[in-house]
Amino acid sequence: MNIKILTPEHVIFEGEVNSVLLPGKNGDFQIMKDHVAIVSSLVGGNVKLYTSKISSEYAKYFRKERENDNVFSFEVKSGVIEFNNNNGIILAE
Template identity: 80%
Template structure:
């Protein structure tokens, strides 16, 4: 699946991932390949990308969660996600 993460200042990430864990208003939820279409607001927390690697141009925005796993996180204050047909966009602050 393909995800694009945008802030007012930068494109934080754009690329293929396995799944994403999102801090939703009613709790964290994970979006995986072939997930049903969804639009949701985000609250303060970490957006976690599960992917084999992050391109060098985006790596400065992310923290690697664990050395053994391919989990990269980005702190958000708020935002919104739209996901449909294995493509998603996250607008974050």
Template identity: 40%
Template sequence: MILEIVSPEVKLFSGEVTSITLPGVDGSFQILNNHAPIVSLLKKGIVKIEGTSFNFSKEATSKFTKVNDQTYTLAIESGTIEMKDNKAIILAD
């Protein structure tokens, strides 16, 4: 699936991923390829993205933490996610 992570200042990430784990207001949840359409609010926590290759913008590199070669995390204060047609967009604060 395609994932875009956007903050008010800059686009943090855009690329192909295999899964996303998110801090939802009602608990953590995971999105995989071909997930049903969803819009959800996010709370303060950690967004975990898994994939095979990552290309971060220069401005965003310091915001992500590398867990291993296929997993990175991003701390957020709040946000929203929209998943539709195998494309997820996270608007993160």
């Protein structure tokens, strides 16, 4: 599935991921391939991408969670996600 993360300043990420874990108002939630369409607000916390790698142009925005795992996180203050047909757009602050 394809995820794109945008902030007012930059495109933080665009690429294929296995899943994404997001900080929602009622707790964290995960979106995986073939997830039903969703639009949701995000609260402060970490967006975590589960992917084999992040290209060098986006790596500076992320922190690797654990050395052995392919989990990369990016801290957000708030935001919105729209996900449909295995494509997601996250607008984050």
